[in-house]
Amino acid sequence: MTRSIVRPARLAAIGVFALAGLIFWVSFDTAQGTNLRSDSSMLRLSDLIQERSRQNAELENQAAGLRRQVDSLARRDDGSTRGEDRRIDALEKRAGLKKLTGQGLTVTLDDAPSNATAKVPGLPDPEPNDLVIHQQDLQAVVNALWKGGAKGIKVMDQRLISTSAVRCVGNTLILQGRVYSPPYKVTAVGDPDRLRAALDAAPAIQNYQEYVDAYGLGWKVEQHKAMTLPGYSGTVDLRQAEPVE
Structure with a gap:
């Protein structure tokens, strides 16, 4: 059997x-x-x-x-030859499977206090959805950092690769099979000035900043001279749909 x-x-x-x-x-x-x-x-x-x-x-x-x-x-x-092994190592590093060390930024997003009120005179009191981090907020940060030339990105304690998806259900982040609650940390290795400029230029983040000013959502950007991102350790199988004839 x-x-x-x-x-x-x-x-x-x-x-x-x-x-x-x-x-x-x-x-x-x-x-x-x-x-x-x-x-x-x-x-x-x-x-x-x-x-x-x-x-x-x-x-x-x-x-x-x-x-x-x-x-x-x-x-x-x-x-394989040593040259071929070096090429494989380089490809694995680019794919996010190896540790990555360098300078960069950490962006922290957090919910506003549950009893928050409008911080700007004339604004209406916030709705519950105005006080929490949404999927599009995290996605906007990740996308901006990639656009700013990030060599690698980590969300919470997990490295992102090409098949990674940032998904939220309610007020909870599900990333590669694990669950996280705010505050959410997004860390990127790359040129800090370019990364910060990309964050400042992103329309979705500018919109988020309005809620930071209005209702107290959390936003903090920290610069690092040296840090290390872990290599991605999950499955790397890539599957695609094919038409049935």
Whole structure:
């Protein structure tokens, strides 16, 4: 009898879908009037979501370790020259699979206080959506940093690659199978002046700054002379759809 084997990377993918489903359910139930601060079922679900996120991180680490072993064994007897190995290393660095060290910036975004009021006379009191970080805010920062010539970007503690997607469900960030709450940190290696100029020029960030001034959303930009981004450790499989004839 053959036994099916579920690889760590596939387990991580399954965990991501389960985690997203839980968060969507919580968001739907909250929309029906559930009080997240006092409802015991919501508190249990919150604990479960955090536990699933922790399990996903463990599976990701296991998968990364197995990939390193496979890569090491493959390179040992692949017959490649030193020049070819250097070229592969350079491509892996460009793809975000290697550590990256250099100067750069960290941008921190945070929710406004829940009891915030208008800081500018004449403005209406804020709606709940005016006081929280949205997906488009994080995406605007990431896109601006890429446009400013970032050599690599990390969101929270995870490196971004070409297939990474910044997704928010309610007031929660889901990134590569793990869950995060604000404040959100986006770190980029690159020329600090170019990165800062790109942030200042982005229309979406200019709009965000209006809410910073009006209602107290968090915004901080820190410059670093030297820092290190981790290499991406998740799956790098790229799949695409093909037309069925």
